Amino acid sequence: EVQLVESGGGLVQPGGSLRLSCAVSGFTFSNYEMNWVRQAPGKGLEWVSYTSSSGTTIYYADSVKGRFTISRDNARISLYLQMNSLRPEDTAVYYCVRESMSYNILTGYHYYMDVWGKGTTVTVSS
């Protein structure tokens, strides 16, 4: 069974740090690009960060750039999100999400987020 399990969430004071982990099973992790997506309480979805399958290409949302670092360990089959200088507005459920790709001969490559973990809750508050 394809599964993503996040861990590492919790309560942290503003300015503090947390490291989220995502354990993967059921598919060949090293073949897939991965993302972190978050959802603040009662709000919509916000993409946070992306890493290519090798970890050589990385993107961040402007809201976290310079404070968060995404990484992966293909040998340990895990994805990480190091979060520093946390702010109250970072309070959210953080989802680990697999990105897949398909090819259509007419329209080219298409990307989509097809497997989501259950999420881990991060609360930033004093």
Next chain:
Amino acid sequence: EIVMTQSPVTLSVSPGERATLSCRASQSVSSNLAWYQQKPGQAPRLLIYDASTRATGIPARFSGSGSGTEFTLTISSLQSEDFAVYYCQQCNNWPRSFGQGTRLEIK
């Protein structure tokens, strides 16, 4: 950044009826558009990708259409389990962006 705008914010429909949800992109995203369903307390679930391709295991009553900047998700005959929040997402450019969601509620 591409801004995704969904309408309506809330849609009230009776079971068995058709629901039509809209999503507009601030610039063309080609057909790189996905739809997700989220129920309370659960993670989102992929419904549609490539604007019109159903994901594995998604019932045929869900269909997507559109390209460029205008997209539609149609649920042909609403079942009780379909009442949820639906998000569109563009996967054409970085940063990836989601719509604000449409809440589909029972009328």
